[in-house]
Amino acid sequence: MLDAFNNGIVIENPYPVTQVEIIQAPLPDKVVLPLQQRIGEEAEPCVKVGDKVLTGQLIAQTPDKFCTPIHASISGTVVAIDQQIIPHKSGLKSTCITLESDGKDEWIENEGVGDFLHCSRETLLDYVQQSGIIGLGGAGFPTHSKLRCLQECQTLIINATECEPGISCDDAMMQHNAREVVRGIEVLLHITKATQVIIAIEDDKQEAYHELLMFNHNERILIQQIPTKYTSGAEKLLIKTVLNIEIPAEELAIDHGILCQNVSTAKAIFDAVVDNKPLVSRVVTVTGDAVTPNNFEVRLGASFEHIVALAKPNNQPHAVRMGGMMMGVDVASLAVPICKITNCIFVNNVKAKEVVQECIRCGQCNQVCPVGLLPQQLYWYAKSENTEKAMDYHLSSCIECRCCDVVCPSHLPLAEYFSFAKALYRQETQTQEKVDNARERFEYREYRLERNKTERAEMMARKKEELKQKMANDKAQKDKIAEAMARVKKKNDSDI
Amino acid sequence: MIAIFSSTSQMMRQVIYALALGIGASYYFFGWGIIAQIILAVATAIAVEALFLKIRKMPIAPAIGDGSAALTGILLAISVPSIAPWWVIVVGVAFAIIFGKQLYGGLGNNPFNPAMLGYAFLLISYPLQMTTWAGDFVNLSQALDVIFNLNVVDALSGATQLDEVKTQLALGKSISELSVHSTAQAYINAGFLLGGLYLLIRRIIFWHIPVAFLAGIVITAFFLSLNDVEYHLPTQNHLMLGGTMLGAFFIATDPVSACTTPKGRLIYGFLIGMLVVIIRTFGNYPDGIAFAVLLINIMVPLIDYYTQPKVFGK
Numbered sequence: 001m002l003d004a005f006n007n008g009i010v011i012e013n014p015y016p017v018t019q020v021e022i023i024q025a026p027l028p029d030k031v032v033l034p035l036q037q038r039i040g041e042e043a044e045p046c047v048k049v050g051d052k053v054l055t056g057q058l059i060a061q062t063p064d065k066f067c068t069p070i071h072a073s074i075s076g077t078v079v080a081i082d083q084q085i086i087p088h089k090s091g092l093k094s095t096c097i098t099l100e101s102d103g104k105d106e107w108i109e110n111e112g113v114g115d116f117l118h119c120s121r122e123t124l125l126d127y128v129q130q131s132g133i134i135g136l137g138g139a140g141f142p143t144h145s146k147l148r149c150l151q152e153c154q155t156l157i158i159n160a161t162e163c164e165p166g167i168s169c170d171d172a173m174m175q176h177n178a179r180e181v182v183r184g185i186e187v188l189l190h191i192t193k194a195t196q197v198i199i200a201i202e203d204d205k206q207e208a209y210h211e212l213l214m215f216n217h218n219e220r221i222l223i224q225q226i227p228t229k230y231t232s233g234a235e236k237l238l239i240k241t242v243l244n245i246e247i248p249a250e251e252l253a254i255d256h257g258i259l260c261q262n263v264s265t266a267k268a269i270f271d272a273v274v275d276n277k278p279l280v281s282r283v284v285t286v287t288g289d290a291v292t293p294n295n296f297e298v299r300l301g302a303s304f305e306h307i308v309a310l311a312k313p314n315n316q317p318h319a320v321r322m323g324g325m326m327m328g329v330d331v332a333s334l335a336v337p338i339c340k341i342t343n344c345i346f347v348n349n350v351k352a353k354e355v356v357q358e359c360i361r362c363g364q365c366n367q368v369c370p371v372g373l374l375p376q377q378l379y380w381y382a383k384s385e386n387t388e389k390a391m392d393y394h395l396s397s398c399i400e401c402r403c404c405d406v407v408c409p410s411h412l413p414l415a416e417y418f419s420f421a422k423a424l425y426r427q428e429t430q431t432q433e434k435v436d437n438a439r440e441r442f443e444y445r446e447y448r449l450e451r452n453k454t455e456r457a458e459m460m461a462r463k464k465e466e467l468k469q470k471m472a473n474d475k476a477q478k479d480k481i482a483e484a485m486a487r488v489k490k491k492n493d494s495d496i
Numbered sequence: 497m498i499a500i501f502s503s504t505s506q507m508m509r510q511v512i513y514a515l516a517l518g519i520g521a522s523y524y525f526f527g528w529g530i531i532a533q534i535i536l537a538v539a540t541a542i543a544v545e546a547l548f549l550k551i552r553k554m555p556i557a558p559a560i561g562d563g564s565a566a567l568t569g570i571l572l573a574i575s576v577p578s579i580a581p582w583w584v585i586v587v588g589v590a591f592a593i594i595f596g597k598q599l600y601g602g603l604g605n606n607p608f609n610p611a612m613l614g615y616a617f618l619l620i621s622y623p624l625q626m627t628t629w630a631g632d633f634v635n636l637s638q639a640l641d642v643i644f645n646l647n648v649v650d651a652l653s654g655a656t657q658l659d660e661v662k663t664q665l666a667l668g669k670s671i672s673e674l675s676v677h678s679t680a681q682a683y684i685n686a687g688f689l690l691g692g693l694y695l696l697i698r699r700i701i702f703w704h705i706p707v708a709f710l711a712g713i714v715i716t717a718f719f720l721s722l723n724d725v726e727y728h729l730p731t732q733n734h735l736m737l738g739g740t741m742l743g744a745f746f747i748a749t750d751p752v753s754a755c756t757t758p759k760g761r762l763i764y765g766f767l768i769g770m771l772v773v774i775i776r777t778f779g780n781y782p783d784g785i786a787f788a789v790l791l792i793n794i795m796v797p798l799i800d801y802y803t804q805p806k807v808f809g810k
Contacts, residue, residue: 236809249809357504357562358604362751363702364501366758371808376756377800394807409501 008231008370009403011165014325015287020207022172022283022295025310029101031073031301032337033059034086036094038140040066045097051078054108056278058130059097068132068142073280073299076102087304087322087336089329096337099301112276116187124191124273131272132279132340137170137233137262138163138323140341143269146259147191154257156194157242158185158266160201160208161226161233164324167344169283170263171205172295177267178211184270185221192259197221199263200242202228230326231370231401235260249397264343284338286311288347290318298338305334308347321346326402357410365404365414371397375404375414382421387428390421398422507700508563511746512570514694518687518742519574525680527634529578532643533585534570540589541569548598564603568592571611571746575739575786576618577629579642584625588614608793609753612786619781627782629656657681658738659782661729670726676733685741692745704761705754706744712769713740720777734773743772743785753793760796760803767792 035043043060047053053072061069080098085091113119113127129144137159162170174181185197197218201209203225212223226232226241236247239258247253253260264283271277280300284307287293291311298307304320321328322336324344365375373394381390395418404414501507522530545565549556559565569589576585592614600606619626634642657678664674695701717731734740739747748754748768755764768788775784 240808247809249807251809354503355558357558358602360504360507360564360604360752361754361756362504362507362700363756366756366805367702372805373807374757374800374804393804394810397807397809407500409504409507411503 007368007372007403008229008237008401009368009406010229011406013165013168015166015289015293017168017172017285017287017293017295019294020172020175022176022297023310025296025298025302025307027074027101027103027105028299028302028306030076030079031099031101031299032084032096032303033070033073033099033301034084034094034096034337034339035060035070036086037067037142038134038341040064040068040142042095043067043070045081047078047097049078049081052076052102053078053099054106056110056280057108059099066142066145068129068134068144070097071132071278071280072099073301074099074101075104075106076100085333085336087329087331087339087342091332107277110276110278113273116190116273121191121193124187128191128269128272130278131268133265133268133272134279134340135262136264136268136282136340136343138327138341138343140339143261143265146254146261147188149254151254152257153192153194153254153259154196155243155259156185156188156192156197157238157258157260158188158197158199158263159233159235159238159260160199160205160212160263161238162202162205163233163343164326164328165230166287166325166346167285168287168293169285169295169343171208172285173264173267173283174201174205174208175211178208178215180270181212181263181267182215182218182221183274184266184268186218187269187273188261188266189218189220194259195220198242199223200226200238202226202232204228231399231403234370234399234401237370279340282338282340282342284342285344286347287344288321290314290316290347290349300340301337303335303337304331304345307338308334308345311347313347314349317350319346319348319350321348326406327400354411356412359408359410359412362409364407364409368403368407370401370403371399373398375418378421379412379414379417382417385421385424387421387425391425395421395425501700503562504564505562508567510698510700511695512563512567514691514700515570515574515688515746517691518684521680521684521687522574522578525633525683526578526630527632528636528639529630529634529643530574532639533573533576533578533580536582536585536643537569537573537589538566539569540586541565541593544590544593545598548594549602552598552602554602559602562603565593565597568597568610568614571742572614574742575611575615576626579628579630579634579639580625582643584618584622587621588618591617604752606752607796609747609750609789611750612747612789615786616790619786627656627659656738656782658729658776661733662776662782665727671728671730672726676729676737678737681738682736685736688741688745692741695745695749701745701749701751702758702761704758705749705765708762708765709744709748709769710735710740712766712771713773714769716770716773720773728777734776738776738783739785740772743768743789747785747789753789753796755796755799755803757800757803757805759805760799763799763803764792764796767795 041062041064043062045060047059053059055072055075057072058069059072077100079100083093084096086094113123116124125144125147133143135141135143189197197220224242231237232241235253239253240246247256268279281297283295283297285295286307291313294311296307296310320331320334322331322342322345323329325346328346359376359379361376369375378390378393378395398418400415400419402415408414542560542565546556546560549559572588572592573585592610596608596610596613597606661674661676692706696703713734714731717734720728721730748765755761771788771791772784775787
C-alpha cells in the first residue's frame with residue numbers, strides 16, 4: 001500500500017451513515033436553478049415565464065466554451081426568472097430559473113448518440129457538454145473542457161476517494177452503481193484513449209471496492225486501494241499517492257499526460273451517453289449531529305430544506321454547511337438550492353465557538369500540512385499583512401484544506417488568514433499593475449512631449465537654416481542682378 | 497500521526513504533569529525547599545502576569561488560564577537552589593514574566609525563553625545565592641527558616657557537583673582524583689528524562705530538539721575528552737549532572753522561542769548542546785544551559801529561514 005505524501009490527517013468519520021441505501025428523495029414541488037456556473041459566463045435562459053417544460057429539457061445555455069447548459073430537473077411550469085440566494089460564501093444572489101412541478105415528472109425525448117464506440121471524440125465531448133456534466137467532486141470544473149485540453153493521455157485516474165471525512169455520497173453511489181461506474185469509465189477511456197485507468201479508492205470503502213472488482217472486466221482498468229487520509233483526494237496529492245509523480249506547482253496534471261476524473265462524474269457520463277439522461281439529479285450526503293446521516297438522490301435545484309427535512313433534524317438551532325466539515329461553506333438559509341457541486345450538507349447543532357488563543361509556535365500545523373508549508377510562519381505574515389514575505393513562504397501553494405486549523409491547540413482560523421492574505425496579494429498585484437501601467441503611460445507621454453519638442457526645435461533650426469540659405473541665395477541672385485544691371489548701365493553709359 | 501489537543505492550556509498542563517517525576521526526585525534528595533520555591537514562583541508568576549495584563553488592558557482570565565505563566569514559574573523554581581532566599585525566586589520570576597514575556601506582547605511573542613532569561617538574570621545578579629545548594633534533605637521547618645529568615649545554615653549547604661568539579665580542576669586535580677558521581681543528580685535527571693519521554697509519546701514535543709541537544713552534548717564532550725581525558729568531565733557525567741535532561745526536554749523545547757522547522761530544530765538543539773559543554777568546560781559558570789539557550793534563541797529566525805522544508809511541487 002502506498003503512502004507517498006507524508007502529512008495530512010486521519011479523521012474518523014464523526015457521523016457515519018449506517019444505512020447503505022441511497023434514499024430517493026420525493027419530487028420537490030419547486031426547483032431553483034442558478035444560471036451562473038462555477039466558471040464561464042452566466043447561461044441565457046431559452047424559456048419564458050409561463051412556459052411548460054419537461055424533465056431534461058434544455059432551459060438555458062450560452063456559446064461560451066466553459067459554460068455547460070442547464071436542464072429542467074422536473075417537469076412543470078417556469079414560474080420565475082429572477083435573483084435568488086445561492087449557496088455561496090458571501091450569501092450572493094444570482095439569476096435563477098424557478099420551476100414549479102406538475103407532479104408528473106415527464107421526461108423529454110432524447111435521441112442520444114447511439115453506441116458510443118462508433119462516435120468520434122468530438123461528438124462525445126459535445127454531447128458531454130450538452131448533457132450539463134461538470135466535475136461532481138466539489139470543484140465543479142466543466143468536464144468537457146478538462147477533456148478537451150487533453151493532448152495525449154497515458155493515465156486516467158478515477159478519484160474514488162471521498163474528498164472529505166464525513167461525506168459518503170461517492171461511496172454509496174459506487175456500492176449501488178458499480179456497473180454504471182465501470183461502463184462510464186469505459187466511455188471516458190474511449191474519449192481519452194488512455195493506456196491505463198487507475199481507480200483510486202480509499203481502504204475504508206471495502207464494499208464499494210469489491211463491487212467495482214466484481215463489475216470490472218476491463219484489463220486496462222486497475223483498482224487501487226489507498227490509505228484513508230484527509231487531503232489524499234486533492235488532485236496533485238492523489239497523483240503523488242497513486243503514481244508517485246509530483247506535479248510541479250506551476251504545471252497541470254494534463255501536462256504530464258495524467259487526467260483525473262471524479263467517480264461520480266464517470267457515472268454521470270454513463271447516464272448521459274448510454275442512458276440518454278442529462279445531469280438532473282445527484283447523490284447528496286446529509287450528515288451532522290443534528291440529523292440522522294443518510295445519502296439521498298435528489299433533483300438539482302431542490303431546496304436544502306427539502307432534503308434536510310428527510311434526514312429527521314432535531315428541534316435545536318442548526319448551523320448548516322454545504323460541502324464537507326473541512327472546506328465547506330456555511331449557508332445562511334435553508335432556502336438555497338442544491339447544485340451540481342453539492343456533495344454534502346452538514347447540519348450541526350449550534351455550538352459555542354472555541355476561544356482563540358495566541359500562537360505558541362508548537363509546530364503541530366507543520367506536521368500535518370499536506371503540501372509541506374509552515375503555517376505558523378505564514379500566520380505571522382498573513383496577520384501582519386506582509387504578503388511579500390508570505391509569498392516567500394509559498395503562500396500560493398496553500399490548498400486551504402484546513403488540516404492546520406484542526407490540529408491548532410490555540411484554535412486559530414489559519415486557513416482563513418491564508419485565504420485573506422491571498423486575496424490581499426491579488427489585490428496588491430492588481431493595484432501595482434495599474435500603478436505600473438499608469439506610470440508607463442505617464443512616462444511615455446513625457447517622452448512623447450519631449451520628443452515633439454526636440455523634433456520641433458530641430459525642424460525650426462532646419463527651417464531657419466533653409467531660410468538663411470535661401471536668403472543667402474537670394475542675396476547672391478540680387479547681387480548678380482545688380483551686377484548685371486550695373487554692367488548694362490555701364491554699357492549703356494559707354495554706348496551713349 | 498498527530499495528537500489533536502483541545503487547547504494550549506491542555507498542552508501546558510501536560511508539561512507540568514511531566515515535570516512531576518523530576519520534582520519528586522528533587523524533593524526526595526533535597527527536601528521541602530523545592531516545594532516552597534515552586535509555590536512562591538507560581539504565586540509570583542500569576543500575580544505579576546495578572547498585574548501586567550491589567551496594565552496592558554488585556555483580558556486576564558484566559559491568559560492566566562493557559563498555564564504558561566505557572567509553567568515559567570515552575571521551570572525557574574526547579575532551576576534555582578532549593579534553599580535560596582525567598583526574594584531570589586520572586587525577583588527572578590517577576591523579571592522572567594515582565595522582561596521575558598509581557599514586554600514583548602505576552603505568550604507567543606517572546607524571542608527568549610522567559611524562565612532562562614530569569615535564571616540568567618539571577619545568576620549574574622546574585623551569584624552567591626544562586627550557587628549555594630542544599631547538601632542534604634531539608635525538612636519543612638528548616639526550609640522555611642532558610643528561605644524566609646535568610647538564615648543560611650552552613651550545615652545545609654554545599655556546591656553543586658558541576659561547580660565542585662570545576663573548582664577542583666582549576667586547583668590542579670585531575671578527573672580520576674575526583675569523585676564526580678552524584679546519585680541525587682542522576683536520579684533527578686532520570687526523572688526529567690522519563691517526564692520528557694512522556695511528552696514525546698503524547699506528541700507535545702517532537703524528538704528533534706532533545707535528540708539533537710543530547711547529541712550536541714555527547715559529541716562535543718567526546719571530542720573534548722579526546723583532547724585530554726584527565727581534565728575534562730567525561731561524557732556520561734555531562735549527561736547526568738546539572739540540568740541536562742531538564743534542559744533537553746523542558747527548556748530547549750519551549751516552542752515559542754525554539755526553531756519550528758524539523759531541520760531547524762535539529763540545528764537548534766545541537767548548537768545548544770554544544771554550547772552547554774563549552775560553557776561548562778571553559779566558562780565561568782558551573783552550568784551553561786541558560787546561556788546556551790538564550791544565545792541560540794537569537795539565531796532562531798535565521799535558522800528557521802534557511803531550513804524551510806520542501807514545498808510540494810516546488
